[in-house]
Amino acid sequence: MILGIDDGTTAVKVALFDDNLKELASARRPVPTSNPAPGRVEQDAEAVLEAVVDAVAEVLPAAEGRPIDAVGLDHQGESVLAWDAETGTPRSPIIVWQDKRGSDAYNNVSPALLARTGLPPDPYFSAPKLSWLVRELGGAGARLGTVDAFLCDRLGAGSATDASTASRTALQSLAAPGAWDPELCAAFGIPRDALPAIAPTTGDLGVLRHPRWGDVALPLRARVCDQQAALAGAGCVRPGMTKATYGTGVFVLAHAGSAVPHADGLLPTIAWDSSGRVEYALDGGVFTAGALLEWLTGTLGLAADPIALDALAASVPDTAGVRVLPALAGAGAPYWRPDARALVAGLTAAATPAHIARAAFEAIAHRVADILDAAPAPVAVLRVDGGLTNSALLCQLQADLAQVPVERGTPDATVTGAAGLALVGAGLLPDTTALEPLAPTLDRFEPRIPPAEAASLRAAWRSFAAAALGL
Template sequence: MPVPIATNKDGHVPLIASIDVGTTSSRVILFNRQGQEVCKHQIEYSTSASKEKYTYTGKRRFSEQKELQNSSSESSLQNGHSLADDIITEEPENDTPKRERSRNQLKPIFSSVGMKIEETEYLKIEDLNIHAHGPTLRYPQPGWVECNPMSILTHVVQCFGSALNSLDSLNITRQIHGLPLYKVYCIGIANMRETTIVWSKKSGLPVCEYGIVWNDSRNASIINEEKRTTSKEMQDMLMEKTGLPLSTYFSCSKLRWFLDNVPTVKKAYDEGDLMFGTVDTWLIYHLTKGNTFVSDATNASRTGFMNLDTLDYDRELFEFWDIDMEKINLPKIVSSAEYFGDFVIPQFVEKMVPKPILHQLQEFSSQNIPIQGCLGDQSASLVGQMAYKKGAAKCTYGTGCFLLYNTGTSRLASKHGALTTIGFWFPYLKDNDHGVNKPNFALEGSVAVAGAVVQWLRDNLRLFSRAEEVGPLASRVPDSGGVVFVPAFSGLFAPYWDADARATIMGMSQYTTASHIARAAVEGVCFQARAILKAMSSDAYEGEINDDIDLLEESNSGNYERAAFSVLAVDGGMSRSNEVMQIQADILGPCIKVRRSPVAESTALGAAIAANMAYKNEEDRILWKDLHDVKKWVFFNGYDKGEEIPEDQHQNLRVFEAEIPDEERRRHWKLWETAIQRSKGWLRDVQGEHTPVFEESREGIDDES
C-alpha cells in the first residue's frame, strides 16, 4: 500500500536542502522524508592536472533554455540537469601571470565555473582577479594540495541555484497534474574536514588565494620538528586534550605554516584582521545574512585547537603552536544542529553565477530559509547511516576504508592507534538513555587499501575489465582455497602500524585460480576492517582486558556483551557489491550485522538530518520528529520496526549476516594473522634499515568525498 504524501501546514511537500562539499566535488541535494533525492546538482572540480580550463563562451537565450528544461523528464531533473549544463564549454587558460596583466587585459574576467564577472561598487575587478582564475584544486609541488575558496563558494551557490531551478520545473509538472508542490524549508552542510582557509575580516576575501586541503603535507617539516623536540609528556597531553596525534592532517599545523610562509597572512594576523576557519566556517560565514562566524564541534574537533572536555578552544594548545589567541579571529564553536542564519547569496559571488539561475537564488534568499545543520563529512556519514547508538559503527569503502565507532557520550582514548573525535551533537532532542542530545564521540580508524586493490586487480593483473566484476569473480569459489592476500602496498595502517610491510600473496598452489586471488584480495580488505573493529572494541571495553583477548570473538560465545558491536553500517564503492558485503559479514561473524543503507548519499543525508533536528520544538521539525523517526521513514518508508513491513517498502535496504560456521571463520582469521606476521618488516629485513613510521597517515584515507 503506497504511503500517502505528507504536506506541511501551507500545503507544500517539505524538503531539506543539503550542501555537501567534498574533496573533489560539490553537490546540493534536496531530500524528502523517505531520504530520496528529489533534485540534485553536482560540480566536479577542475584541477591543475587538467590541460583544459573552463571559460564562458556563450549561452542560449533564456526562453530556449526554459523550453529545453521543461521538455526534460522528471528523472533527468532529479539526476542534476540544469541550465548551467548547457553554458559551460572549454577553452585554454591564458598563461600570462595574473598579477602582471594591465587593467584593460583584466576585462573581461571569467570565474572557474565559466561565468563572466562584472565590477560592482562593493568589489573591484582587480580584487577578484586573483581569486577567479585557475582551477579549484591545484598541486603546485609533490605532496601539496590547494583549493580555491572562492571557487568552492561559487560552486556551492551555482549548485544551489541549479537544484532550485530543477525544482521549479518539477513543480510546474506537479501543478499540471494536481499534485502538491515541493518547498525547501531549511539547509544543512557537510564538508571535508581539516582543510584550512584564512580570510580578511575587513573584506571577507581570502588573505591568501588558496586554502590548504586536509591531505596536503607541506607542513611535514613542522610536524617532524615538533615530534623531535616535544617531550612524550607534552605529546600525551595534546592527545588527551584533542584526541589527535601530531600529524600533518590537522588544521593547527597548517595555520602555523601559513603564518610562517605567507607574508600577507602574517600581516593580517599582526593587524588583527585574520579570520581562520575550516570549510564549514567559510561557507556559513558567506552564505548567512550578517556573516555568522561559527564552526560546528565535529569540524572544530579536527583543528587541534579544541579541548574535547570543554568543547571550546584551549589556550595551552594555541601556546604550543605559538599562536596568540588575541591576534586571530576564531569562529565560535557550536553544536551540529542549531540556527546559524538565513541563506543569502554573497554579493561578490552574485556576479559569478549564470543569470538564468540568479533569479531563483534571489527569490530563495528573500524567503529567509535558515541554515541550521552542519557536520564534518565522516560524522555526517555516521549520522546518515543511522549509526546513532553506542556500539554502532560505520565503514566507508573508498580507495581506503574509513571506520567510525560510536562510543556515545563517553570520550575514549585509543591505545590501538585510533583517533578520538566528535560524532554529532544534537542538543534539542529529548534526553533519553542513549544521550543523543549530548555530544556523542567516536573512535576513528582507517585501512590504507580498499578499492585500490580492486583497481590493481583490474589494471595490473587484468583479471576483469570493470571494478564491479570483482564480486561475481570472487564468488565463483566458496573460499580462497588457502590463499591469503595482504594488500599492504604502502605498508600497514591501523591497527598494525608497520611502514616496512609490503603486499604479499601467500598460500598459492597449482589449484589457485583467478577467482581465488580475487576472493583473497577482497577478504584482505575485510580482514583489516575486522582488525580495526577488534581494536576499537578493546578500547571501548569497560574493564580490565588482556591484549590477546578478541572481544568480537568472545562476544560470539556470549561473553563481554558490553563491548560487542551491534551493526556495521556500510557505504562507498565496494559496499554496492552484494558478494563483497557477504564476505565482510562472514569474516565479522554472527555478533555484527552488515547493513547497507538504501540512501547512496549518506553524507549529504546526515547534513539534512542535522538541519531537521535544529528545531527546538518537536512539532516544528520539518521531516522527522526524532532519530527513531528518521530510521522509520528512510529505512522502512513509514512503517514501525515492529510492524509487518511489505517487502516492496524496504527493497533497497539490505542486511548481511554471517553464513559460514564459526570454526571455519576462526580458521580463516588464524590464516590472516599468520600472513600479517610474515608480511611485516619486509623492507627492514631485505634492506637492513628501518622505514620511518608514517604517523601522518593515522588520519586515514578519506576517499568518500
C-alpha cells in the same frame, strides 16, 4: 523541503529531501584532486565552492517554488586551507586530510598536552597542516580553518565550524568542547583569532546565499563533519550502534553516548553538539579504500574502472595467495603508521589481475575488521553506506571476516545525515534519536563462513599486516 550539501573528498553531492528524508532530487559534481609531490594532496578551493554552488543551483528548481526549510552541510573533516579575511579569496589550496605535510609540528606539543584531544600525533589531523600554512604564509590577514568554515564564509554565513569538526583538528580539548584550546593553539603556532568560531552542530547557524540562486535564502540548520553526518544518516544515534562508510577511505564510527569513550587504537571524537547535548563516538579510519581501487584501475590499468574491478574480483573464488596492504596514504586505525606504504605480495606466475583485484577487496574488509576487533565491545550489527557498498562481494566479505551481520543502507548516508541533522536544527524533529526510524536498510548480509575459518583467515591477515608494516 530539506537540503543536504555533502562536500566529499572526490565529489560534492547536493540532495533535496522531504521531512521523511525521502530524496526528491540530487546533483553531483566531481572535484579534482592533485598530488603535486609525494605525500601532498590538494584541491582547488574555488573549484569546491563552484561545485557546491552549481549543484545547489541544479537542485533548487525541484522544490517547485516551495521554500527550503533547512539546510545541512557536511564536509571532508580534517582538510584545511587559508583564505583572505577581507575578500574571501583562497590563499592556499585545500590541503586534503590525506596530506602528510606539517607532521614536524608535533615536535612542539607534549604528549600530555596532545592527550587532551584524544588524538595520536598523525598528520591526518588538521593542526599540523594549519601549522604548516602559518609557517608558509605568515598568517597575516588570513583566516584559517576547515572547508566548512570557508564555504560558509563565502556564502554569507560567516567563518564558523562545529564541535564535531573541531574534535578532528587536535586544537580542541574533548573535556571542553566548543572552544579552541589556547595551549594547543600556542604549541602548534596557530593564532586563535584566525580560526573560525565554534558553534553547535544544529540550530540557527545563519543563511547561505549566492547570486546564482536568485533571491533564495537557505537557512543553515546543521553543520557537521562528514563521518558524523554519515553516523546520523545511518540511524546510529544510540550508544553501541556502529556504521562504516566506504568511500575514498573507510571510516567506522560507533556511537558512544554522552561520556568520552576510550579504546586502544581507536579515537574518541565528538559525534555532534545538538539540542544542548554533546554526544561522542569512537572512530577508526582506513585511509585507502576506494582510492586503492581507483589506483588499481586508473593508474595501473587492472580494469576499466572500479565497477569492472569488482566483477573481476568476483570471477575467482580466492586470491591464489596474493595479499594487498591498502596503505597508499599510510595506515590509520588501529596501527597509526603514517609512514606505511601500500604493498602487493604473494605473487606467483599463477596470479592474474582477478586475483589481485580480489585481494584488494579482501584487504579493505580485513582493515575494517581490524577496527572492529579494537572496539571495547562486540559489534552486534554493522551498518554500511558509501559508494563501495554497491559491491555485494565487499559486503559479503565484510560479514564473513568480521563475523557480524552487515546491513546495507542508502549509499548516500552522508548527505542524508546532513539533511537529517538539519531537521533537528530546524525543530522539525525533537532530537537526533528521531533519525533512527528514518534510516532504511536495503538488504542484510549474514556471515557465510564458520567462526573457526574466519579466525584462521584473520590470524593470517594479522601476520601479513605485521610483516608488511615492518618493511
